[in-house]
Amino acid sequence: MDAKRDAGVELHTKKVLESAGWIFQLISGLILALLVTFHFFETHLVSHSAMDYENVVARLTDIPHKVMYAVLLLSVSFHAFNGLRAILLDTNFGAENTRSVNIILFFAVFVAFAYGLLLLIEF
Numbered sequence: 001m002d003a004k005r006d007a008g009v010e011l012h013t014k015k016v017l018e019s020a021g022w023i024f025q026l027i028s029g030l031i032l033a034l035l036v037t038f039h040f041f042e043t044h045l046v047s048h049s050a051m052d053y054e055n056v057v058a059r060l061t062d063i064p065h066k067v068m069y070a071v072l073l074l075s076v077s078f079h080a081f082n083g084l085r086a087i088l089l090d091t092n093f094g095a096e097n098t099r100s101v102n103i104i105l106f107f108a109v110f111v112a113f114a115y116g117l118l119l120l121i122e123f
Contacts, residue, residue, distance in 0.1 A: 021082060028079040035072040060123035069120055077112040081105045 088094035
């Protein structure tokens with residue numbers, strides 16, 4: 001009986017993040033590592049005045065910076081909510097409500113990205 005239970009748990013955890021989910025989680029993590037490093041370097045190590053209001057506004061009105069921050073925002077949104085999805089699907093509640101978890105977290109990614117993008121565009 002323990003072998004059946006162990007096999008069921010193994011199959012359940014393999015279902016939590018499908019191959020595509022793992023690949024996108026890995027890609028978004030790599031993008032995050034690169035962009036957060038660039039962001040940290042640019043805002044904290046290059047100049048002590050990088051966080052002054054005028055410099056922040058100048059950075060956020062620059063198109064390449066807007067694109068970088070949009071990609072960073074999308075990567076953060078996906079990575080965080082996909083990780084939360086994996087955690088929830090690994091619980092009994094998530095296993096029983098997979099479709100609801102997927103739909104709610106899809107909309108959470110969409111809302112977080114759309115709201116952040118709206119703020120970014122306003123600059």
